[in-house]
Amino acid sequence: MMHAEMLPAWAALLTALLVLIGAGLTLFGAIGTLRFATFFERVHAPTLGTSWGTGAIVLGSIVCFSVLGSRLVVHEILIGVFITVTTPVTLMLLARAVLYRDRTEGNAGVPARLASRREQQGRTEAEDGDGDAR
Amino acid sequence: MSRVLPYPLLTASLIVMWMMLNAFSLGHFLLGAVVAILAGRAMAALQPSKPKLRRWQLIPFLIGIVLLDILRSNIAVASIILQGRRRERVAGFVAIPLDLRDRTGLAVLACIVTSTPGTAWIEYGADSGVLLIHVLDLVDEEAWVTLIKTRYEAMLMEIFE
Numbered sequence: 001m002m003h004a005e006m007l008p009a010w011a012a013l014l015t016a017l018l019v020l021i022g023a024g025l026t027l028f029g030a031i032g033t034l035r036f037a038t039f040f041e042r043v044h045a046p047t048l049g050t051s052w053g054t055g056a057i058v059l060g061s062i063v064c065f066s067v068l069g070s071r072l073v074v075h076e077i078l079i080g081v082f083i084t085v086t087t088p089v090t091l092m093l094l095a096r097a098v099l100y101r102d103r104t105e106g107n108a109g110v111p112a113r114l115a116s117r118r119e120q121q122g123r124t125e126a127e128d129g130d131g132d133a134r
Numbered sequence: 135m136s137r138v139l140p141y142p143l144l145t146a147s148l149i150v151m152w153m154m155l156n157a158f159s160l161g162h163f164l165l166g167a168v169v170a171i172l173a174g175r176a177m178a179a180l181q182p183s184k185p186k187l188r189r190w191q192l193i194p195f196l197i198g199i200v201l202l203d204i205l206r207s208n209i210a211v212a213s214i215i216l217q218g219r220r221r222e223r224v225a226g227f228v229a230i231p232l233d234l235r236d237r238t239g240l241a242v243l244a245c246i247v248t249s250t251p252g253t254a255w256i257e258y259g260a261d262s263g264v265l266l267i268h269v270l271d272l273v274d275e276e277a278w279v280t281l282i283k284t285r286y287e288a289m290l291m292e293i294f295e
Contacts, residue, residue, distance in 0.1 A: 032214075035218065041270060044254055045215065047250070048211055078151060088245055088248040088255060111227045
């Protein structure tokens, strides 16, 4: 078993700095989630934690355990990869649910549904009888 | 090749993942290879669309750009949060007409837009090809359209289409 006191000073400082940056960014994200007024603004704040908030902590872990084990430890990168790949799933689910709610309730500040090409064509045909206008 | 390894890239990345999680040794390579080959065949049973990589050399370049951009917007969003209400800021939606149609390319673009603090992927119309994103600090709508189109979409189209 390896012990933390075997960590040389430069590695300890670097690890501490990276973990502090990561934790700080995640904290700012949490504060932002509380502070922002609308849903679509709030959705941006936690991204701090899922991007470089995670990234910096992962880098700190890589530095710490690579120096302690005197070999490159890289499996933390997988944590970053999986978080990056899976965040869009939950975000899109939430965003589309709120978009649907706001549109059906007729709330202000939400753009109308993107008209499909077929509908646009139908509309221009109906307006001026010129089918290839769009 | 295609019968035993229907998804060579998936199999290769699974082997690398197995060895990253365990150890870089011959034994784990063999064990990981067995798992990865079985997983590749299981994947084939699901029949997903098979992405074609045209110019994979660009991928490390893209990853580098994206990591730097994410770092930059991390700092930007953190300062917005710290400044609170002292600064005037307009948030809003931007509609971007995309030319990218490849599903894998769009999935990667979704990851990029979502992982970047300050931009959020809201809606994509597959028939019109228009992407709706929400931007936290919206100054110039046109600038965002050109940024997404020239910085990411052009490169993704070169890689995937």
